[in-house]
Amino acid sequence: MAQITAQLVKDLREKTGAGMMDCKNALSETGGDFEGAIDWLRKKGLSQAAKKSSRIAAEGLVGVATAGNAGAVIEINAETDFVARNVLFQDFVDAAAKIALEVKGDIEVLKGKPHPGESRTVADQLTHLIATIGENMAIRRATALAVEKGVVTSYIHTAIRPGLGRIGVLVALESTGDTEKLTALGKQIAMHVAAANPQFLNISDVDNASLEREKAIYRDQAIASGKPADIAEKMVVGRMRKYYEEVVLLEQPYIMDDKSKVSQAVEKAAKEIGAPVKLAGFARFGLGEGIEKKEEDFAAEVAAVSGVKKA
Numbered sequence: 001m002a003q004i005t006a007q008l009v010k011d012l013r014e015k016t017g018a019g020m021m022d023c024k025n026a027l028s029e030t031g032g033d034f035e036g037a038i039d040w041l042r043k044k045g046l047s048q049a050a051k052k053s054s055r056i057a058a059e060g061l062v063g064v065a066t067a068g069n070a071g072a073v074i075e076i077n078a079e080t081d082f083v084a085r086n087v088l089f090q091d092f093v094d095a096a097a098k099i100a101l102e103v104k105g106d107i108e109v110l111k112g113k114p115h116p117g118e119s120r121t122v123a124d125q126l127t128h129l130i131a132t133i134g135e136n137m138a139i140r141r142a143t144a145l146a147v148e149k150g151v152v153t154s155y156i157h158t159a160i161r162p163g164l165g166r167i168g169v170l171v172a173l174e175s176t177g178d179t180e181k182l183t184a185l186g187k188q189i190a191m192h193v194a195a196a197n198p199q200f201l202n203i204s205d206v207d208n209a210s211l212e213r214e215k216a217i218y219r220d221q222a223i224a225s226g227k228p229a230d231i232a233e234k235m236v237v238g239r240m241r242k243y244y245e246e247v248v249l250l251e252q253p254y255i256m257d258d259k260s261k262v263s264q265a266v267e268k269a270a271k272e273i274g275a276p277v278k279l280a281g282f283a284r285f286g287l288g289e290g291i292e293k294k295e296e297d298f299a300a301e302v303a304a305v306s307g308v309k310k311a
Contacts, residue, residue: 023037151182
């Protein structure tokens with residue numbers, strides 16, 4: 001049996017990222033065998049990750065990566081915002097965003113890709129991270145945009161470091177014009193998307209279910225106010241115009257110049273860029289949006305821990 005020294009424990013911790021006591025236990029269980037201890041920690045990590053998998057993970061980070069005419073955005077969740085400040089987690093999200101760009105946003109392909117600098121896949125590295133940090137984590141979603149000619153630009157709101165934050169946006173612009181000016185326009189539109197949170201690119205993209213639901217609400221409101229049916233229909237048309245301005249990117253008032261729609265701002269910019277510009281697509285990931293977060297009853301939690309019944 002090899003002697004378990006403080007240096008050996010330190011080396012194992014640096015190699016695996018596991019906690020000091022876990023490293024000491026691993027070496028004890030494997031008789032000081034360094035490689036065996038690594039395997040023991042990996043197995044232990046799988047066990048710990050399974051126990052944590054039922055916990056709600058609605059915090060974490062959104063990451064973006066771009067390269068010329070392509071870009072990707074990814075959301076990776078954890079249980080608390082404390083993890084977002086962990087360098088290991090930040091490095092993982094940053095690497096995952098770059099791989100998402102490579103695999104065009106396909107999460108399943110991404111999970112099977114080798115994690116940079118490790119012998120593990122991305123999925124295995126996530127499991128290892130769960131064991132190391134001690135929180136449930138999940139690769140929730142990813143998407144990618146690309147254009148044949150033009151640029152894909154990105155913007156991160158509340159960035160914790162370059163490319164990582166709580167809101168990530170991609171904007172795809174098709175054009176043969178000046179790339180530098182095109183990129184600047186894309187950045188501004190991406191900032192608009194982060195702030196205005198559009199749901200659709202064009203009016204034609206609005207799904208019929210959303211459209212009919214809005215019309216029915218406006219129609220009922222008009223009739224309830226005592227308006228005749230024909231007047232109510234005219235009011236519905238006016239309200240739908242307002243609805244489009246709220247949810248359709250090209251119809252929204254541009255935050256950089258609220259006297260113009262986004263579509264008009266793009267047309268105006270095309271003159272400076274030197275060629276027609278088409279806003280081909282966008283993607284916006286807001287951290288934790290759509291995840292049902294657990295409501296904690298703090299008083300009940302304290303009472304449960306202390307063994308005192310809540311009044």
